[in-house]
Amino acid sequence: MAERVTWGTIEDQTITFPMNVDDFNAATMGFSVPAAAAAALLPGDGFEIIEIGPGVAQFIISLCDYRDNPWGDYNEVNLGFLARPAGAGDDVIGSFIYRMPVDQQFTCEAGNLVMGFPKVVTRIDADYTDAQVTFQLFDGGELALSVTVPRVRTDD
Template sequence: MTLTTTWGSIQGQEITFPMEVDDFTSATLGFSVPAAAARALLPGDAFEIVEVGPGVAQLIVSLVDYRSNPWGDYNEVNLGFLARPAGAGEEVIGSFVYRMPVDQEFTCLAGNQVMGFPKTVMGIDADYTETHASFVLRDGDLLSLRVTVPRAAPLGEPTRNETVSYSYLDGAPYETPLAMDLATGAVEADQVVVELGSGPIADELRSLGLPCAPDFASYGERLGAVFQLGTAL
């Protein structure tokens, strides 16, 4: 039996955990980037970059279209690195989220106040054709990031992956346990189109060596996830 915890309410909506997400579409990309450039984007000293090779970090870009979520039907761009709390053992690996733009105010407030996620409100569009999905992030009126991927058919049922997401907000480090379906639609790296425009996020991605082809990419629809209540470390 799953116990439900009530955190409180925001804008009159009760916030409870575990928070179950029933339906989202996601494109996930992984890039090998210079570890020194990745460290420069980590605030404070509470976390350290996991090197996947000498001097190499893993940038994870997750582009998400939440369709059925207790916090709304919204789009999100999740930018992070494989990382661990400073001083933790090498077996400890999670994803540190350094940027998390969303396109709605409520999920931004809830993510900040409840989970310690560094959510900000920006313009994000998720557009689909029969063959491709395109995610566009805007900084005001300017294009910041556009990613286009094939709508790859799943190679099997999604697998539920239990992990932890790390974040840092207002001077405090956080961790959020979650279980999320991993998409099984495999995308060839040379079929991914990454375009950078203007603004701080575009400049940060350029400092990491983008635009370039990812090391890996996946795509999935009708995925699910369960988020637990985040806690300060």
């Protein structure tokens, strides 16, 4: 078992690692987008977009409904690209998180301070039916993204 390390406290809550997330639902999707448009969203010249084909980048959307998490019960939308540090070899493949909206203030602050993630607080709804889940992301009160995915059931 990994040794627990204390990072510090935020809002009187002790932050320790590793962090165990005991219950969550997630969906991750990848989309092909123009590499030049993706590169224009990267800051400065510290990163480069990984092209999955000539002039084509991979845009990743991850939708997370954290139900039992030390940082709270919250929804999150990850928006990012496959990328690498500028000048790294072709064998280096990672991700660059462009935006990471969440719907709770604590996880926003913790994610920004502890992990350096570009989290912001906004409305994110996760609506479940027996057959599907719909995530809706709002920006300034306006619907910015709506994704519906089939609901996968596991036999417990």
